Amino acid sequence: MKTLLYVAGEELALEYNQHGESDDLYELVWNGQPQQPAHVVAVRDGTITFLVDGHPLHAHVVRAGDRSLISIEGRTYEFNHTPPKHDQVRQRGTRGGFEPEIRSPMPGKILAVKVVEGEAVEDGQTLVLLEAMKMENALTAEGNARVATIHVADGDLVELGQVLVELEPIESRQP
Amino acid sequence: MFSKILIANRGEITTRIARTCREMGIATVAVYSEADRSSPHLYAADEAVCVGPAQASESYLNVESILAAARQTGVDAIHPGYGFLSENATFARAVADAGLTFIGPAPDALSAVGNKIVARRTVAQLGVPVIPALEDLATDPETVREQVVALGYPLLIKAAAGGGGKGMRIVREEAELVEALSAAQREAEAAFAEGTVYVERFLERPHHVEVQILGDTAGNIVHLGERECSIQRRYQKIVEETPSPAVSESLRQEMTGAALTVARAAGYDNAGTVEFILDNDGKFYFLEVNARLQVEHPITEWITGLDLVREQIRIAAGEALGFQQDGIRRNGHALECRLYAEDAAHGFLPSPGHVLAWQAPQGPGVRVDSGVESQTEVPIYYDPMIAKISTWGADREQARRRMAGALRQTAILGLTTNVPFLIELMDHPAFAAGDTHTGFLSEHFPNWQPGEQPHMLAAALAASLHRGPYRNGDGQTALPSQDSSTPWQQLGGWRLGS
Structure with missing residues (x-):
C-alpha cells in the first residue's frame, strides 16, 4: 500500500506493507527510505497503538475533511490527503514579497x-x-x-x- | 448554609465550583450564552439557564439577565468565578439588593480594592511600597504625552478596572504612546465596561509574586502563602507555581505581612490575592488586589489541602474561618500550566474552533480543570484558556517532571493549542533551574517554532491506517469520503420501493 500525504504543501510518500510472518507487522518505506518496521497492535475508534522496536507509541487520530490530525506524546501532526490547491501554494510562495x-x-x-x-x-x-x-x-x-x-x-x-x-x-x- | 447557588461564569471554573457545591450538598445553576450550548460547564450543574447571545456584554456580563436567571431558579447565592462580573461592585450590590448573597468580598471592600488607582493610593498610605505611576491622565493624547515625560520610558499602561492582562500595553518609546493608549482603552472598555487607564513605570525582568489571603466576615484573616506567576505572555500568566523559587523565608514573612496589612485596611473578607512585583534586589512593590478566586488557585489547594471554593462559600454564609495562621501547613510544591487555544508559533494568536478530540492526562499528583471535551466548541467570544493542568510534588523537581509527563499525555485535536510550547518550557534548563521572571519567554523563547517532531513517521502511519471517526470540516460526524468501500456507499442510487 502506498499513500501520499501533504504537510505545508510538501508531498510525503509512505509505503506500508504487511509483513508475511505476522499480520500486525508493517514494513515501512518513508520517502523512498526503508524504515524500522512497526507492529500495529491496536486500532480503535480514534486511537492507534504501535510498537516500534518494542517501544509503544500511542496516537490519537481524527480525520477532519481532507485532513488527518494526530497527537502523539503531546505533539500534534497534521497531514492533508490531497495536494494543496494552487492558491495555497502561491500564498506560501509569496512570503516576504508584496x-x-x-x-x-x-x-x-x-x-x-x-x-x-x-x-x-x-x-x-x-x-x-x-x-x-x-x-x-x-x-x-x-x-x-x-x-x-x-x-x-x-x-x-x-x-x-x-x-x-x-x-x-x-x-x-x-x- | 445556602441551598442553591448560581454560578455566573462559564468554562472550567463553573465546573470546578459546581463540583465543590455538590460535595457540600448545595444545588447549582449554570448560566450559558447561545455560543456555549456545547460547553461542558452547562451540564456540570443541576440546572442551566441561557442568559443571552454570544457577546459577553449581552450574556455573562448582563447583570439583569443573570439576576433574572437567579430569581427564576430560586437560588440564595451567586458565585461569580473569575473575570466577567467577579470584581464588579455594582453587580455585588445588585445581588445584595435582590436579597441574595454575593460569594466574594463585601461590595465596599470590592470598591476599595477593585479600582487599581484607588487601591494604589490606599496602599501607599499604609507604608507598603508601590511602583511610581501617573494616575490622572488627561483625555487629550498630546497632554498625556507631556504628562508621562517625568515618568520616563518604558511605561506600562494598565486598566483601572483591570485583570487578566486586558487593557495592558507596554510602551517602549514615545511614538507608540498614542496608539497604545487608545487600544488599551478600547480593550478595557470591551472587557470591563470601564475604559479608564493609568500609566506606571515598567520594571525589567521582575518576578510576579502574589499572596493568597482568606478572611471571614468577623475579621479573622490569614494568608495561604505565595504563588510565583512570572511566566507570562501578553501580561497573562501561563505557568504558576508555589512556593516561589525567588522568595526566601524572610522575604515571605515580609510579603505575606504586607498582604495582610493591605487586606485588613480594606476590611477585606472572602478569598483574595495581593499581587506584588519583586525586583532582582529582593525589593517588592504592591501591584493590585484581585478580589476574587484566582485562575491559579489549584496550586494553593495542592499544597495547603484546603478547598478555596468551599472556604469562599462558608465565609459568604457567615461561618468563621475555623483555622488560624499557625494551623495552616504548606506541603511540597505545585505547578500549574494553562492550556490556551492559541498558536504559540505565531505570536500566541487565538485559535478558536471545534475540539475534535480531547484526552486529559492522569496519574498521581495530576489535576485537570477543563472547560472542553471532545466535540465541543471554543468560541471566538471569550478567553482562549481551555483547561488547566496542575501537578504536585514533594519538591519542585518532582512537580516539574510530573507536569512534563502530564503534558505529553494530553491530546487535543482540532485546535492549535500551546501544549507543545508548554512541553518545551517545562524541559528548558532555565525553567528547571527556577530562573523565572516576567521576561522569561521573550528571553528564552523569542519567535518560538515547534522544533521537534519526533514521531512524524508514526503519525503518517496513523493517518494512513486510521478508519473513523470521520468528521467533515465543521467537526460533524460524516461518512468516510474516500479509500473506503462500505456496502452503504456501494448501494448508490438504490431506493426503497423503486
Missing part, C-alpha cells in the same frame, strides 16, 4: 476598518482591527499600496484565512 491579499490570521470579529477603497496606505499602516477572544489584532500593510477592495465591514465575523482587504502596489515614483 502581499496583495490581507487575510484574517484567526477567526474573529472585525472591530474597525481603518481605510477606504482607493486610499493610498503606507508600509505598516493599520488596515483593519480584528478581535478574537478579547484580543485585539491590527492588520497592517506590508509596503506602500493602494486599497483596491474592502470585503468586510465593522462587526463582521470572519474565518481564518478569509480575504479582508485587497491591495495593489504603488509603483515608486521618480522624484
Whole structure:
C-alpha cells in the first residue's frame, strides 16, 4: 500500500506493507527510505497503538475533511490527503514579497476598518482591527499600496484565512 | 448554609465550583450564552439557564439577565468565578439588593480594592511600597504625552478596572504612546465596561509574586502563602507555581505581612490575592488586589489541602474561618500550566474552533480543570484558556517532571493549542533551574517554532491506517469520503420501493 500525504504543501510518500510472518507487522518505506518496521497492535475508534522496536507509541487520530490530525506524546501532526490547491501554494510562495491579499490570521470579529477603497496606505499602516477572544489584532500593510477592495465591514465575523482587504502596489515614483 | 447557588461564569471554573457545591450538598445553576450550548460547564450543574447571545456584554456580563436567571431558579447565592462580573461592585450590590448573597468580598471592600488607582493610593498610605505611576491622565493624547515625560520610558499602561492582562500595553518609546493608549482603552472598555487607564513605570525582568489571603466576615484573616506567576505572555500568566523559587523565608514573612496589612485596611473578607512585583534586589512593590478566586488557585489547594471554593462559600454564609495562621501547613510544591487555544508559533494568536478530540492526562499528583471535551466548541467570544493542568510534588523537581509527563499525555485535536510550547518550557534548563521572571519567554523563547517532531513517521502511519471517526470540516460526524468501500456507499442510487 502506498499513500501520499501533504504537510505545508510538501508531498510525503509512505509505503506500508504487511509483513508475511505476522499480520500486525508493517514494513515501512518513508520517502523512498526503508524504515524500522512497526507492529500495529491496536486500532480503535480514534486511537492507534504501535510498537516500534518494542517501544509503544500511542496516537490519537481524527480525520477532519481532507485532513488527518494526530497527537502523539503531546505533539500534534497534521497531514492533508490531497495536494494543496494552487492558491495555497502561491500564498506560501509569496512570503516576504508584496502581499496583495490581507487575510484574517484567526477567526474573529472585525472591530474597525481603518481605510477606504482607493486610499493610498503606507508600509505598516493599520488596515483593519480584528478581535478574537478579547484580543485585539491590527492588520497592517506590508509596503506602500493602494486599497483596491474592502470585503468586510465593522462587526463582521470572519474565518481564518478569509480575504479582508485587497491591495495593489504603488509603483515608486521618480522624484 | 445556602441551598442553591448560581454560578455566573462559564468554562472550567463553573465546573470546578459546581463540583465543590455538590460535595457540600448545595444545588447549582449554570448560566450559558447561545455560543456555549456545547460547553461542558452547562451540564456540570443541576440546572442551566441561557442568559443571552454570544457577546459577553449581552450574556455573562448582563447583570439583569443573570439576576433574572437567579430569581427564576430560586437560588440564595451567586458565585461569580473569575473575570466577567467577579470584581464588579455594582453587580455585588445588585445581588445584595435582590436579597441574595454575593460569594466574594463585601461590595465596599470590592470598591476599595477593585479600582487599581484607588487601591494604589490606599496602599501607599499604609507604608507598603508601590511602583511610581501617573494616575490622572488627561483625555487629550498630546497632554498625556507631556504628562508621562517625568515618568520616563518604558511605561506600562494598565486598566483601572483591570485583570487578566486586558487593557495592558507596554510602551517602549514615545511614538507608540498614542496608539497604545487608545487600544488599551478600547480593550478595557470591551472587557470591563470601564475604559479608564493609568500609566506606571515598567520594571525589567521582575518576578510576579502574589499572596493568597482568606478572611471571614468577623475579621479573622490569614494568608495561604505565595504563588510565583512570572511566566507570562501578553501580561497573562501561563505557568504558576508555589512556593516561589525567588522568595526566601524572610522575604515571605515580609510579603505575606504586607498582604495582610493591605487586606485588613480594606476590611477585606472572602478569598483574595495581593499581587506584588519583586525586583532582582529582593525589593517588592504592591501591584493590585484581585478580589476574587484566582485562575491559579489549584496550586494553593495542592499544597495547603484546603478547598478555596468551599472556604469562599462558608465565609459568604457567615461561618468563621475555623483555622488560624499557625494551623495552616504548606506541603511540597505545585505547578500549574494553562492550556490556551492559541498558536504559540505565531505570536500566541487565538485559535478558536471545534475540539475534535480531547484526552486529559492522569496519574498521581495530576489535576485537570477543563472547560472542553471532545466535540465541543471554543468560541471566538471569550478567553482562549481551555483547561488547566496542575501537578504536585514533594519538591519542585518532582512537580516539574510530573507536569512534563502530564503534558505529553494530553491530546487535543482540532485546535492549535500551546501544549507543545508548554512541553518545551517545562524541559528548558532555565525553567528547571527556577530562573523565572516576567521576561522569561521573550528571553528564552523569542519567535518560538515547534522544533521537534519526533514521531512524524508514526503519525503518517496513523493517518494512513486510521478508519473513523470521520468528521467533515465543521467537526460533524460524516461518512468516510474516500479509500473506503462500505456496502452503504456501494448501494448508490438504490431506493426503497423503486
